[in-house]
Structure formats: C-alpha cells, structure tokens
Amino acid sequence: MAGLFTLHLSSCKKELLFSKNHLTFSVDTVLFDTVFTTIGTTTKRFKIYNNANRPVKIDEIVLAGGKTSAYRVNLDGESGTDFKNIVLPAEDSLFMFVEATLGETSASTPFIITDSVLFKSNGKTQSVKLAAWGRNAHFYNDTIVSGVWTNDKPHVIYNLALVDSLSSLTIQEGTEIYMHKGAMLYVKSAQLIIDGSYNNKVTIQGDRLEPFYADVKGQYYGIYLDHALESTIDNAVIKNGTVGVHIYDDHPTNTNRTLTITNTEISNHSSYGIFNYSGGSIMGENLNIHNNSIYAYILLEGGSHNFRHSQFLSYGSEGNQPAVAIKNYFTRSDGVTYIGDVGEGAFYNSIIDGPGEFQVGYDTLTNNGTVSISMEYNTNLIRQKTPFNGSSFVTNLWNKNIQYENVSENKFIIKPNTPGHEQGNASLTLTPALLSRDIDGKNRSSVPDIGAFSVD
Structure with a gap:
C-alpha cells in the first residue's frame, strides 16, 4: 500500500511518466446501516487502486459536501475534505476511511443522508458514493x-x-x-x-x-x-x-x-x-x-x-x-x-x-x-x-x-x-x-404443552 505522496516536481529532475489509466475502487458505495442522529457511526473504509504499470497522478480528491458534510474522511492517515496532487504508484493502492454523524431532523421515520468523494485524474472525475440511514x-x-x-x-x-x-x-x-x-x-x-x-x-x-x-x-x-x-x-x-x-x-x-x-x-x-x-x-x-x-x-x-x-x-x-x-x-x-x-x-x-x-x-x-x-x-x-x-x-x-x-x-x-x-x-x-394463550398469543389446547409455546 502506498503512503500518501503529494507531488512536488523539480525542473532539474526527470519528470515521472504517468499512466493515463483511470482509478478503480473496492466499492462504488459506502453504506452505513441505520444510525441514531448525533451518534457517530463506526469507521468504514474502501481502497483506491492504480492497476497500471505506471504511477497515476490524482489532481484532487474532494469530499463533495465539504466542511458541512455529515461525513468525515481520512486518506491514508490524513484527515481533510480536499486533497491535491496525489501520486499513486504503479500497481498500488490507498485507503480512505469514512465516518458519519447525522444531525437531527423532524422526521419520525428513517431517512437517508448522502454525499460522495470525487476523484479527479487524467481529465476525468470519478466518484464513490456515501450513504447512511438515520433515525431521530x-x-x-x-x-x-x-x-x-x-x-x-x-x-x-x-x-x-x-x-x-x-x-x-x-x-x-x-x-x-x-x-x-x-x-x-x-x-x-x-x-x-x-x-x-x-x-x-x-x-x-x-x-x-x-x-x-x-x-x-x-x-x-x-x-x-x-x-x-x-x-x-x-x-x-x-x-x-x-x-x-x-x-x-x-x-x-x-x-x-x-x-x-x-x-x-x-x-x-x-x-x-x-x-x-x-x-x-x-x-x-x-x-x-x-x-x-x-x-x-x-x-x-x-x-x-x-x-x-x-x-x-x-x-x-x-x-x-x-x-x-x-x-x-x-x-x-x-x-x-x-x-x-x-x-x-x-x-x-x-x-x-x-x-x-x-x-x-x-x-x-x-x-x-x-x-x-x-x-x-x-x-x-x-x-x-x-x-x-x-x-x-x-x-x-x-x-x-x-x-x-x-x-x-x-x-x-x-x-x-x-x-x-x-x-x-x-x-x-x-x-x-x-x-390460555402462549408467549406469542397463540391459543393453548385443553391439555397444554409444557413451556412458553403452544405447539401445532
């Protein structure tokens, strides 16, 4: 797994030859099961892959909702909402960790809060969706x-x-x-x-x-x-x-x-x-x-x-x-x-x-x-x-x-x-x-079964 490598190029050094391939991801959606508002979720993670035989330059990784998002992300140990000029070495990967804390709403039934992480590289924007079900x-x-x-x-x-x-x-x-x-x-x-x-x-x-x-x-x-x-x-x-x-x-x-x-x-x-x-x-x-x-x-x-x-x-x-x-x-x-x-x-x-x-x-x-x-x-x-x-x-x-x-x-x-x-x-x-009724409300017979349940 690659460490977080921010690109710094010098004119006196030979430039890296970057792959024109795009990134792949271990999931397309990070989904959190139902969580109560104001209570943080467990941490989930996904992987970002470079399957090419050359490094890939990632121009920017952005949490779309920014600082107001219900989600928090961490890229290989670094927290933030916007990461720039990341080099992912050939045939290597990065971890991204995700948590969420949902704010209270007026809803009495479960609701869903969504966001996404955007990856910009080689002229293309890719995304991994984030979704969490919440309950007040x-x-x-x-x-x-x-x-x-x-x-x-x-x-x-x-x-x-x-x-x-x-x-x-x-x-x-x-x-x-x-x-x-x-x-x-x-x-x-x-x-x-x-x-x-x-x-x-x-x-x-x-x-x-x-x-x-x-x-x-x-x-x-x-x-x-x-x-x-x-x-x-x-x-x-x-x-x-x-x-x-x-x-x-x-x-x-x-x-x-x-x-x-x-x-x-x-x-x-x-x-x-x-x-x-x-x-x-x-x-x-x-x-x-x-x-x-x-x-x-x-x-x-x-x-x-x-x-x-x-x-x-x-x-x-x-x-x-x-x-x-x-x-x-x-x-x-x-x-x-x-x-x-x-x-x-x-x-x-x-x-x-x-x-x-x-x-x-x-x-x-x-x-x-x-x-x-x-x-x-x-x-x-x-x-x-x-x-x-x-x-x-x-x-x-x-x-x-x-x-x-x-x-x-x-x-x-x-x-x-x-x-x-x-x-x-x-x-x-x-x-x-x-x-005369069992634990589930089922009628007992005149000769009852032993235990909490009435048997057919």
Missing part, C-alpha cells in the same frame, strides 16, 4: 424520567434513565429502547410498566445497529428494579445486555409481587437473564429465557418466585452452567454473610434445560432452622443427572430428549409428538385468562 430519537443522559414513553421515536439511554421515588414510567407497546455501553433503566422505589402486546412488543437492546452487533452480549447493563413498587413487564424482548432484569429487594409498601413479567423473551446477556437479589418477589408467565452466559435465572440471598409456562435454557452459557441457580446467602463487602428465606420457589409447566447434565443448582443455608427454603416443581421438563426426590417434586419429566425446532437458530419451540407436547397440567394456571 428521544435521548436520555443521567435523566430523571416518568410519565409515558410513546412509540413515535426510539428512546436512547446514555448512562442512566432514572425512575425516581414513588413515581411511575409506562412504556407503550411497540416502543424501541436502545441503551449505550454501560447504560441502565434504573427504577428506584418507583414503578415500571412495560405494556407491550403480542403483535407489537417492546424491544430493549444496545444502541449499535450495525449487523456485527446483532448478537454481541454485554452492550449495556439492563433494567434495574431497586426496592421497586409493584411493576409489570408484558410482551417485551430484552437482549444483548449484561443482565436482562435485575431486582433488588421489595418495596415495604408492596402487597403483591415486586415484578410480574409475562410473554417476554430475555436472551443473549453476558451474565444473567433475571437476577433476583435479596428479597425480590417475581411472578413470571410465558417467559423464554435463553443464551445468557451464566444463568437464565438466579436467586441470591433470598426472595421468592412463581414461574408458569416458562423456559429457562442454558444454551449459549459459558461452560456447563445450570439454567437455574438458587443460593439464599451471600457474603457482602462488609464481611457479613446475609441469609434470606426462599418464601416461594415454584416452577409449573416449565422447561429447565441445557447442554449440561445439571440444570438446577441449589446452595442454601437454613441457619439452624430459622430460615425457610420453599420449593415446588410440578409438571416440568428438567434436565438433571440426579433427579430430585420428595413431595416438592411432582409429575416432572426428567432427562427427556427434548427436541426443539432449531437450537442453533434459537428456535426453542418443542416439536409435535416429542417430550412436553400435550403433557402440561391445565390446573396449574394461576390466571387462566392469560395462560
């Missing part, structure tokens, strides 16, 4: 939020969007939420209502929209419910963070669950799908939690949960981690080991599965009988090399060959006439009107 958004950066987030434009969070004490935030169906690196939606002694629908789910993911980031874990932190008022998440897709939902304790005024979460997929997080810490109370129905690096669900230092028609899958985890981990004690930074009750520990009509032999892990202390550990597993599909025994485990199907549509494509719907199909217990539905 609502932006939050260490912002206190409440009220209603509408679905008119995406919502982008930097650092923190805080729902503060005794306030409430409702998120409408179809709302798209994008979080920057390390960002979280933090609900502190307040209420969160995510109100999606079967056909118009709320989506929560990282703010990098390039295809490379489509399945990259750990792009942001997640949703953090800190002593939250009674909150609900319905019909959401939460992906590519560190923790899907992190619950810390319960609010002292709550008479119902800290969180009721339904019809929701939580996937591809670098730590946990759901992290229930130190006393949170969860009701979960029609959940599909998969491909998280450590656990699909972890309860630590006490709490309670009741899960129905859900699936906790350790496919995509690092090593042979179990899908579900229950540990009711934890030694905090003050050196004290805190022990909590597991007030309710129910799994009904659910799947707990993964590639490892042990998909449920318990590590509990009873503190000489002063701490209670509740567990109830009824009519589940569970992979566990050594099945649990006792009255807390009823009608479970252990270590069956569960057949999903396609594990590699994350299609965790069991196949007809395989384990779990029409083997659920209809009497275990706590809210029959809701659980």
